[in-house]
Amino acid sequence: MGEKPDQKVVIGLIVLCMAFGCLLIAFASPYWVESFEKFQGRFTKIGLWEVCFNDYTFYKDYNGKRFLGCWYIFSPQIRPIWEWVSPPWFIVCQVAVSFSLLVQGLIALMLILFLVHLFPEHLHRLIVQCSAIGTLISGFVLFIELCVFGAKKEDRDWVPRPDMNYLSWSYGFACMSFIFCLLAAMLLYLGSKNFLVKNQAYNQPGSRGTHR
Numbered sequence: 749m750g751e752k753p754d755q756k757v758v759i760g761l762i763v764l765c766m767a768f769g770c771l772l773i774a775f776a777s778p779y780w781v782e783s784f785e786k787f788q789g790r791f792t793k794i795g796l797w798e799v800c801f802n803d804y805t806f807y808k809d810y811n812g813k814r815f816l817g818c819w820y821i822f823s824p825q826i827r828p829i830w831e832w833v834s835p836p837w838f839i840v841c842q843v844a845v846s847f848s849l850l851v852q853g854l855i856a857l858m859l860i861l862f863l864v865h866l867f868p869e870h871l872h873r874l875i876v877q878c879s880a881i882g883t884l885i886s887g888f889v890l891f892i893e894l895c896v897f898g899a900k901k902e903d904r905d906w907v908p909r910p911d912m913n914y915l916s917w918s919y920g921f922a923c924m925s926f927i928f929c930l931l932a933a934m935l936l937y938l939g940s941k942n943f944l945v946k947n948q949a950y951n952q953p954g955s956r957g958t959h960r
Contacts, residue, residue, distance in 0.1 A: 754942050757876055760935030761859045764883060767928030768852040771890070774922040775849055778818065781901055782916040783909075791907045795918055796842050797821050799833055804908075837900050844893035845922065851886040852929070855879045859936075873940055880936035887929030894922060 774780075778795030790804035800818040819826045821834060834842075861867065862875050897919065902910045 754876075754939045756935045756939035756942065757859070758863065760879075760932045760939060761856065761863065763928050763935060764852060764856050764859070764879075764932040767883075767887075767925045767932060768849070768856055770921045770928060771845065771849050771852060771925035774918045774925065775845055777918040777921075779916040779918040780897065780922075781907065781913050781919070783913050787909070787912040789909055789912055791909070791913070792818075793916070794833075794907060796845060799826070832906075835900075835906065837896055838906075841893045841897050844889050848886045848890040848893070848925075848929075851882055851889075852925075855882045855886075876936055876940040880933050880940060883929055883936060884933040887926055887933060890922065890926045890929060894919070894926060 775796060778793055778798035778800065780793075780795050782793040783789045783791050788802070790802050792800035792802050794800070798818055798820060801815040804815045805813070813828060815826065815829070822830070826833065858875065859879055862872065862879075867875055898915060900906065901913065901915060904910060907913060
């Protein structure tokens with residue numbers, strides 16, 4: 749019908765794209781945990797898919813292999829220490845961030861298609877409602893992941909000397925994505941309520957074909 753899109757939905761999409769961008773940076777960058785530079789430890793940094801060492805030897809590796817540089821988490825070269833680098837809780841975090849990123853991307857794509865009027869009008873409110881719920885679910889899953897990762901960062905059975913490591917900027921970008929998710933979900937929810945108000949006003953007796 750050529751109606752102008754609801755402003756809350758447009759702003760919600762923009763905020764959701766910001767959440768997606770932040771989470772994409774966090775997803776791809778290896779700076780979730782870093783070691784203090786002055787410490788000069790054997791562990792350097794780790795992300796969801798990459799870990800870096802400074803001439804590190806794992807105490808349970810009887811071959812005494814020395815790890816220097818950065819490695820892909822699933823690289824065959826670090827297979828001897830894979831179970832230590834990727835404990836079950838870490839794999840859960842990888843899955844959670846991947847899920848949140850996928851959901852945010854799909855919802856953003858759906859809202860873009862909605863704004864260019866590729867969906868029938870009777871589905872508009874349902875689409876915005878589902879987008880709000882999906883964004884909220886994505887934010888909730890991301891929140892759980894952030895809590896788990898933040899707590900387990902102090903696990904002494906994981907990376908060496910957790911007291912000399914800190915949560916770095918990749919983790920911060922994931923936190924920003926969570927905040928943007930909540931804001932986007934709220935805006936999309938308010939936008940869906942506007943559709944309900946418009947439909948109720950349109951269906952009132954005497955509202956069709958007349959002007960007040």
